[in-house]
Amino acid sequence: MQTLVFWLLFLTFVGAFAAQVARRVQLIGAAPNTFSTDTFSFRARRFLLDVIFQLRTIKERPVAGVAHAFVFWGFVAFGGYTLTEFLRGLGIVDQTHSGWFNAYRTVLAPFAVAVLGGILYLLIRRAFVRPVGLGTKVSLESIVIALFIATLMITFLLTFRLEEGTMAERANWWLHMIVILAFMALIPASKHFHLVVSPITVFLKSPELGNLPNLDFEKEQVGLETVKDLGSKSVLDAFTCVECGRCQVNCPAWGAGKELNPKTIILQTQEALLTGERERKLGELYSEKVLWQCTTCGACENQCPVGIEHLPILIGSRRGLVSNGDAPEYLGAMYNNLERRSNIWGLGYDQRAKFVQAAGLETFDAAKHDVLVWLGCAGSFDADFQKSLRSLFAILRAKDVKFGVLAKERCNGDPAKRTGNEYMFQELANGNIEELKAAGAKKILTSCPHCVKTIGNDYRKFGYEVEILHTSVFVEQLLRRDGARIDSGPAAAGASPDGGTRETVTFHDPCYLGRYAGNVDEPRALLTRFGADIKEPERNRENPYCCGAGGGLLFADKEEEPGSRISDVRFKQLQATGANTVVTACPFCSIMLKGAQASAGADTQFVDLMTFVKDRL
Ligand code: SF4
Numbered sequence: 287m288q289t290l291v292f293w294l295l296f297l298t299f300v301g302a303f304a305a306q307v308a309r310r311v312q313l314i315g316a317a318p319n320t321f322s323t324d325t326f327s328f329r330a331r332r333f334l335l336d337v338i339f340q341l342r343t344i345k346e347r348p349v350a351g352v353a354h355a356f357v358f359w360g361f362v363a364f365g366g367y368t369l370t371e372f373l374r375g376l377g378i379v380d381q382t383h384s385g386w387f388n389a390y391r392t393v394l395a396p397f398a399v400a401v402l403g404g405i406l407y408l409l410i411r412r413a414f415v416r417p418v419g420l421g422t423k424v425s426l427e428s429i430v431i432a433l434f435i436a437t438l439m440i441t442f443l444l445t446f447r448l449e450e451g452t453m454a455e456r457a458n459w460w461l462h463m464i465v466i467l468a469f470m471a472l473i474p475a476s477k478h479f480h481l482v483v484s485p486i487t488v489f490l491k492s493p494e495l496g497n498l499p500n501l502d503f504e505k506e507q508v509g510l511e512t513v514k515d516l517g518s519k520s521v522l523d524a525f526t527c528v529e530c531g532r533c534q535v536n537c538p539a540w541g542a543g544k545e546l547n548p549k550t551i552i553l554q555t556q557e558a559l560l561t562g563e564r565e566r567k568l569g570e571l572y573s574e575k576v577l578w579q580c581t582t583c584g585a586c587e588n589q590c591p592v593g594i595e596h597l598p599i600l601i602g603s604r605r606g607l608v609s610n611g612d613a614p615e616y617l618g619a620m621y622n623n624l625e626r627r628s629n630i631w632g633l634g635y636d637q638r639a640k641f642v643q644a645a646g647l648e649t650f651d652a653a654k655h656d657v658l659v660w661l662g663c664a665g666s667f668d669a670d671f672q673k674s675l676r677s678l679f680a681i682l683r684a685k686d687v688k689f690g691v692l693a694k695e696r697c698n699g700d701p702a703k704r705t706g707n708e709y710m711f712q713e714l715a716n717g718n719i720e721e722l723k724a725a726g727a728k729k730i731l732t733s734c735p736h737c738v739k740t741i742g743n744d745y746r747k748f749g750y751e752v753e754i755l756h757t758s759v760f761v762e763q764l765l766r767r768d769g770a771r772i773d774s775g776p777a778a779a780g781a782s783p784d785g786g787t788r789e790t791v792t793f794h795d796p797c798y799l800g801r802y803a804g805n806v807d808e809p810r811a812l813l814t815r816f817g818a819d820i821k822e823p824e825r826n827r828e829n830p831y832c833c834g835a836g837g838g839l840l841f842a843d844k845e846e847e848p849g850s851r852i853s854d855v856r857f858k859q860l861q862a863t864g865a866n867t868v869v870t871a872c873p874f875c876s877i878m879l880k881g882a883q884a885s886a887g888a889d890t891q892f893v894d895l896m897t898f899v900k901d902r903l
Pocket residue numbers: 533536537538539540546547548579580581582583584585586587596597
């Protein structure tokens with residue numbers, strides 16, 4: 287009789303679980319396939335670190351992360367126990383009196399205590415502490431799930447106390463099994479579905495942060511217009527979100543008071559999928575205004591503990607808008623500049639030629655030069671940034687590095703790509719690839735982190751592979767090779783190289799250098815080596831706060847934006863370090879932060895990293 291009752295309960299709850307999972311699997315299967323398993327070893331390593339060792343979860347929020355890790359490890363450890371009890375309940379086989387099962391139970395006891403401690407901590411945090419990223423509403427479903435898990439652990443621990451065959455022992459067993467079944471039925475309809483899918487989502491996450499595969503125009507791909515255009519990985523992402531809010535609290539747009547919230551984007555996607563709104567326009571679902579607020583800084587994707595990729599959705603939707611002629615007006619002007627003059631400011635290339643001549647630069651010749659210096663739009667036309675390039679040239683000449691520049695350079699295409707104008711990006715990229723191939727460049731240097739990402743990663747999708755380094759990385763390697771002379775100099779003795787006192791500076795990590803390329807040590811090594819005491823700002827290294835220029839927002843009409851400007855927020859964070867000198871290593875960061883400084887009426891000095899080094903070399 288008991289077995290029959292258990293079978294009925296089992297079929298009811300497992301049926302509910304399977305029906306909900308099938309609905310989600312069907313939605314994933316109906317989406318255009320965007321799954322990829324290339325670079326298997328990278329994915330396997332990340333799976334090990336982020337899923338098995340829970341490192342990403344622990345890294346940002348150590349206490350909550352460890353509590354979560356206890357629950358996860360316990361969930362895995364209890365897998366065999368649960369299965370054995372199910373087989374017993376269903377009358378298939380009873381192994382619960384075997385020697386191995388008793389030993390296994392004993393091993394599980396410390397896990398149960400850890401899970402109980404972890405889940406109670408998370409319950410208190412969710413229900414009473416309420417960190418901002420978790421939202422303002424207390425989620426009833428989270429409370430129920432936490433109580434279920436606590437009940438499972440308590441009923442398990444009671445098995446060591448209760449005598450077998452007693453009424454109390456039977457009641458305890460039934461409670462344990464019914465809670466597991468109810469838990470299973472609740473999982474797919476809640477954020478706890480991540481227990482099932484997040485290991486797959488983490489494995490399928492692209493190894494490249496902000497990965498935006500090329501559109502294939504021959505296949506008439508135009509980007510994402512409606513919910514049904516979302517790729518299979520994005521649909522899987524929508525069902526994986528654990529609503530932790532890490533993406534939200536790290537998003538500079540949200541931090542500056544704008545409407546964009548990456549967590550909301552994922553939850554809106556999930557709701558639209560589950561309510562069958564396949565034909566809903568994405569510009570309407572998320573709102574066009576919100577879509578244009580993203581700087582593509584990558585913080586959301588990078589922080590997400592369960593492998594969700596926001597940028598394919600955000601930029602994919604921008605692509606859909608652009609293909610329908612729905613880009614904001616300020617982008618129209620930039621596109622016009624790119625189309626007519628191949629640079630974001632629409633300036634004549636005679637100005638670049640004048641700079642090249644005045645700086646005494648040679649046209650790159652693979653037989654003669656070690657490296658090709660890529661000037662970029664800022665290096666070609668922005669007088670302020672050209673000072674930084676002159677510093678770079680002085681360093682290279684002082685160290686006898688032979689370098690040249692291309693006779694002709696177009697914008698690398700980053701502002702077109704990340705605002706969704708894929709057609710324009712591909713035009714620019716193909717033109718540049720032709721020039722670079724013709725020049726025979728094997729190693730490229732650039733002072734623009736956006737050029738590093740675009741030429742290094744996006745051009746690879748056209749089959750063009752080249753080594754491209756940010757100048758901070760190249761110069762640091764160069765000077766380290768020459769280290770004896772520098773390290774034995776006065777800087778190593780606690781004074782600046784000219785014998786004066788060390789200078790207090792703060793360093794603003796550009797998103798595309800720190801987060802995307804992971805080059806966080808090289809700029810600091812250079813600064814320290816040349817007499818700087820670095821005061822780290824809030825949000826630094828691999829998780830910097832954006833300057834607000836990325837994703838084409840350098841050109842946005844800032845007056846119309848709600849909340850503070852992202853650059854104002856960042857400038858205040860830099861000011862709060864107390865350092866009067868801010869060192870930057872990206873032309874766009876420099877433009878944005880100087881603008882914020884001017885608005886604040888502050889007397890902070892901005893120095894580009896190359897100029898800082900050159901002045902002290
Ligand atoms: S890329 Fe940056 S700005 Fe865009 S949604 Fe993510 S965190 Fe926000």
